[in-house]
Amino acid sequence: MNIHDRLLHIQTSVDCKQLEQILSRAAQAGRNSLFEHEAYAFLSALGSETVPRCTLLPAGGKPGDEQLQQFPGPSVVMKIVSPTIVHKTEVGGVCIVANDPDTIRSTWRRMLYEVPEKYKRLMESKELPVPESYQGLHGDPLFEAIAGDIQGVLLIEFMPPDSEAFGNELIVGLRQTREFGMMLSAGLGGTDTELYATFFRKNKAIVTAATQSISGVDFFKLFRQTVSYQKLIGLTRGQKRIVTDEQLVECFSAMIEVGNHFSSANKEALFHIGEFEVNPFAFTDFRMVPLDGLLHFSLPEQVVPERPVAKINNLLHPKSIGIVGVSCKRVNFGRVILRNILQAGFDPQQLLIIQPDEQSIDTIRCIPDLAALETPLDLLVVAVGSEHVPGLIDTVIETDCAKSVLLIPGGLGETEESRERAEKLRQAIHASRKNPSGGPIILGANSMGVISHPGSYDTWFLPENKLAKQKQSGRQRIAFISQSGAFMGTRMSRFPDLNPEYLVSIGNQTDLTLGDFMVYFSTADNIDVIGVYAEGFNDLDGDVFSTAVREAVKAGKDVVFYKAGRTPEGQLATSGHTASLAGDYVVCEACLRQAGAVVAQTLDQFADLLNLAAQLNGVRVPGKRIAGFSSAGFEAVGLADYIHTDDYSMELAEFSEETVTTLSELMKANRLDKLVTVHNPLDINPGADDSVFAEVVRILAEDDAVDGVIAGLIPITPAMHSLADGSDAYREGIYHHISTLKHGLQKPLVLVVDGGSVFNPFVEDLEALGYPVFRSIDRAVMALALYVEARLDQQKKSNK
Template sequence: RGVLVVEMVQIDGEGVGSEAIFALRHNREFGPVITMGVGGVDTELFGEACKKGLSVVSASAALLEPEELLAAFKSTLAYRRLAGQTRTKQRLVEDAELVKLLAGLKAIAAELGNDGGAEGWTVTELEMNPFVASRGRLVALDGLLKFRKRACLPLPRPIGSLEPMLKPSSLGIIGVSGKGMNMGRIILNNALAAGFERSRAYIVRPNATEIDGVRCVPSIKDLPERVDLFIVAVGAEQVPGLMEELVEHDKAIGVILIPGGMGEKEGGEVHEARLKSALLKARELNRPLVANGGNCLGIYSKPGRYHTIFIPTNKLVLRPDRHSNVAYLSQSGAFMISRLSKLSWLTPRYAVSTGNQADLTIPDFVKYLARDPEVKTFAIYSEGFKDADGLELAKAVREVVAQGRDVVFYKAGRTAEGMSATSGHTASLAGDYDVCAAVLEQAGAIVARSFDEYLDVLRISALMGNKEWKGRRLAALSNAGYESVGISDALRGEGWDLRLTKFGAASRERLQAALVKGKLDSLVDVRNPLDLTPMADDETHEEAIRAFLADEEVDLVLCATVPLTARMATLGEDAPEEQSIRSPGSLVNRLARVMKEASKPVVVSIDSGYLYDPMARAFEEAGLPTFRSADAAVRALGLYVESKLRR
């Protein structure tokens, strides 16, 4: 037994929320992360009761400077209390004191917060809880420190090998049937249909000379050259031996591993261990070999003129004449193709299903594809990261966003059940979702919270990302009263805060003239949202949109239409011309002409059923993001513009 003598600290502003927590911990995926917010015995209580960001926030100590860390902390109730943003107006500490503390934590993180590199120590947890204010300074009353020996990280992949892998001049494949249309043969046919030259393709198949006009060789060692791309479409049990042969004979640069069962299935760990051993040997021999997969759906590369996604082309149509400014990177191949099938106007420049990421990872592809100026949007779906790979992705995202491009991100495995499902699906270890979302948002990514939100924001980024995103002032119209109300109700939400602009005299005069011309002036007043009623025709819609775009007080435009009205040409091309979208006077064709001149973003909503699917497709093929409800359109606009304004 003993006695502990400590200083008695005078606490300023003592009461609920006056104690703060500042903690540095090592996150397996994202490296050193600082968590800060309400401390003491209230931490968990406030965490459960408060909205996101009010109780505690997390931020990357590796990515953010102390002033940026402070900006993240300012969203919390703890900061408001310390800064005197309460009824008493009593400021307990100055921002400079907080910056000093955060700079100290960042310095510790830089020295002791990462794995990899030389031997040493890694701080896994440094928690100071609670901090209190005393005489204008922060004083820690309690603390906890945990550390361990620094762990090794996987060897970096040779990113330069992605150039020949994604733009190959030669291709090999194993697993092609000479009789039926199996997975390997579908991949071969898709690659040839995408434009790959038969003369530079080879099939590894004994006892065959040619399949579909492509030369066959009996084994890997008989390949006449080291191919830029080799596709493995056989069972998982054969993969390790094939990779060992490719390394031994130096016959490939990039490998796509299609088969599953090498990590996501019980018993597959043996196959995966041999695979990784072969890759390690390739690195030790300084070979350029890299592998994508396993358990992946393949790759589509428009610049590389190949398509190895084993889906029949009549079930997933990728036309070369569509919008092609997106790089799609997804651990789940099924998620990737299901999203692409919903975006009929889009053929991605690249679509990469990474699967288990036994070797190449999503950050590797982002780093390489950032060199392609034609890629304007990175659409990413992730279920988990290798050690420190989340931080690598955040660094890559930050560089991409700094170039004026967009990253739309969805993270699966946000709940305990979700984590379990991702582990079973792609053998990935799902990490702390809140940390993942926070760090990637801080890097500049748009982090979607649902599948629909992901697709909605992707629509806007791909079709309208090149427009001028200057502010939050929205001008909207509808021909239905309920939509006008719904638009107003959706202006604010978690992560966005739009404003309905007030039209100036010139705009009001122009809008009034449009109403008079459309014989609506006795029914409609000029306001925002502008309720045109079902009596408005296509021309009145166009005139109103043009007035919105001409107004200097308008940043964003929404054209919401319920297309059942007899006054508009909204049906498919089989309808009589006066009712059809093929009419030159239809709203589809009118807005297509408008957008050729417009510098401001415009989105469309069509809130009706399947008869109006052709109209929605026509709008998007004309470059206008189209939603099937006005509130979804407002939400997506809000989320996207906020991401632009944060930069």
């Protein structure tokens, strides 16, 4: 059996019943955290083989000699035990002392007084945060409170590590995140863990993954990328291996099992772990020795009722629409929405306005109120002030008069004043889930609306003179979901070639969430690409979302994702290191990348990737060996400059001998051989004409050593016919040559047209042929590389 097979057959020995008993005893004592000696007992129950022996020396009384002579060796470790002191080293709460009763006893006495004094001083000088239980205390009252919380000093067997060199300690931690559920992190351990994460490149100090979607073996594969792994297996000068791969996989597998059992996603769990961290594991004679541990837990919370998400189909493809908030006297938001719905082609006979003062507006029939409806609406669009929304939704729920509701109004949860109103709305929606119909689904509030071309309607309230309507032809099989309506609108304005089937502004996620729409579009037959702009997820909705991304990818779809509101690693640390290392954005990016999404790093890159995915979805991506050429040296150099970043790693393809020979002959035939040296990337000189460009593309695409081609079409060169002036020269030039290549290409081809607005028609013509076109080489390389990396990762997962 080879090493990989051995790793796959590793068995863990987690005793979840015993783990529950440990947490139960702490809960009965009125605590939601474990003391360090209890954390060691927890580690023993999950199968850790080398937990150090320890005994608690209580604060009070006097420890006897027998109690102080339990452990072998010349030294012992002594640690303060308190529910509020997490980072013990900073307050003098950790000592290694001689293993004799007198020394241990005197250290015990000294720590009981010196630790609260130092902790008080550091809090008062604001060098350490003040726990909630000490808020408002100063001086002696603060000291007394700290001292009163100290349970005693933990006496621990000293197990000297094989090496104290940099990188030979490991942190492993679980953390329950609000959005994505239980996460596992592992990497460089010790007191400088956050420092390592700050200054090392991404995924080199620490790696993070959701426990529900990964195995111990797969997490180990991520961990192998880290500096920590390189140090632990002795790949650096003067180092030797101090742990086996099997030990690491067993550790990760056990932590994943514990994380999933005590996750908030497990409805059978008696307790939920908020954070469980071992920092560090040290290594003694091929034994993983935990030197510190913390664990916070809670009781399960009430489960929120499930939404009837099947009604999203009624929202996106309504047979009937009603609108509240249409003015008969002025062009308000409701009036703009009405006109946009009609212009999009929705059947006027299936459109109603709820307006008591008029018989009709813009030829559309009005009814006085919702009670006048003869049958329930598929979609009710609400464009009134936010103060009217709770009462209106109460009526919708009571009468069951609409299957879906679109809330346009802002001011529901965005301000302090409106939060109570928003909370009442949520409670009413949750209560409606008990109705036989499950109640209506609500999109918004603060939504800019929905454009559904398959549903033949447009509820955006933007006037056409500010944002032109999408082209009827060339519709892309894209669903564009955005938490910000303004972001979606500005992308459509700046990138008019984007032409999605659906544009959904979800607003505040009062009811329907990002995860709900990802689940829906992951199985939609008419969608190949899903683009998502997110600012935040509802509780555990990130987990729903990433699971749906995984399913979408399995179905052959591409998911392009951008997350706003990023936070630096380490910013949110309040207790354990794991919380800071797996910060909000780090967790989000890790989950979405591992699920198979293409994660954009900038706002413009999001649109680049969305267009790229629309053009390349379904095109075979054989590998990451890229060939590039241009008639400008700066583009050739730029391609090489951007081939590697922290987020991807592409390769410059090595041309086959046949390709080198064929290209050399082509250059000679066009009198360019004295100006061009054949290598990758290739600078073919401004003298190359249109046919040479197209022939180079064909030759490179036919090389089995090349997986994708980036072609820089410098439009300002005299030899290139790049002005779309309708002339015969243009129609028979580069446009013609590139068009003839389209059906013969079996690999990704990305074009770059770096020029001014005069070349916009040229770009539009190339895009109409189905080619991804970028306006700069750096954007082209980065977008293609991110996309290719994601596609290759998808293929690896699907081949398992």
